Amino acid sequence: MTTRLRVLPLSPPPVHGETVGSYLNRLADANHLTIGHFSSLIGPSRQHRRDDNRVGYWTSAGLVRLAALTGRTSVSLIHSMPPLGTIGDPIRRLPLSATEEVIEPRRRPACRLCMARRHIRGLVVRSTPHHEGVCHRHHRWLLGDEQHSLTRLPEVLRANRRHQRIVRRGTHPTTALAYVDARDRLTKWFTNEVSSPPLQQRWNRRLNLLGEDPFGDPHRPSASRIELVTYPEAVVLTRLFASPHWRGHSRLPAEAARRLGIAPDQLPLSTSP
Known part of the structure; x- marks a missing residue:
C-alpha cells in the first residue's frame, strides 16, 4: 500500500524530542489537511492531540507509511521521536x-x-x-507554558548546567527520580511555608523578578513558577539524593542544610512530599 503514497508537498523535519502528535499536526497544518484525514493516511483515523506521544495503537506498517509520506527513513523518524521505536512493545503501567x-x-x-x-x-x-x-541560547525556562526569561535569574542558568552534569555522571532513572523527590519536597516547603526564612527570601526575590502572573493568583503562585524559583535548591538536593554515599546516611539532613546554606533545624527534610 505504501507504493501509492507520495511524499507530501510540504514535509518539515521533526524537532528532536518532538511528540508524535505534535509532528503529525504540523504535517497536517502545513498541507492544509485535517488531522483526522492525515492520520487515516497512516492508519486508523484519529484526532491526535499535539501532546500525544502514545503509540500503543500503531503498527509497523503505520511507521512505514509515515516515512513514505515524509520522504524520511523510519530510522531518522525514530531518532527524532523515540516512542516510534517502541511500536509493538507492551505498554507498561506503573503505579508511582x-x-x-x-x-x-x-x-x-x-x-x-x-x-x-x-x-x-x-x-x-x-x-x-x-x-x-x-x-541556554535564549535564556528561557521551558518547564512551563510561560517560558520566562532567565536573564535576571542567572542562578537558574548555573543550576541547570550543574543539573546536566549530574545527569551525565549519574545513572538513569536514579538521578531523574532524585530530582522529582527534591522538587516535590521543595514545593511542599514553599507552599506550606515550613522552610527557613533565608530560603523563603530567595524564593520570594525570584518570584518578584518574574513579574506579575496576569492569569494567576498573586498570593498562590502556579506550580510551574514554584518549580522555577526553587530550582537551584532542587538541583542541590538532587545531587545529594542521587549520591550512593548520602542516600540513607544518618547525616543527610545536616549535609543538606550545609549545602543549602541554612541552619540544620530549619530543614524539614524528614517531611514526606
Missing part, C-alpha cells in the same frame, strides 16, 4: 506518578525563539526531561 514522569517526561512547548530561528511556524511540543528545561 514519579516513576511515570521519569519514564515519560513532561510534554511542553519547545523554545519559541529557537523555533522562530529555524523558521518553524506553529506550536511544537517536546518531551522535555527535567535537565533540559532551560534554553
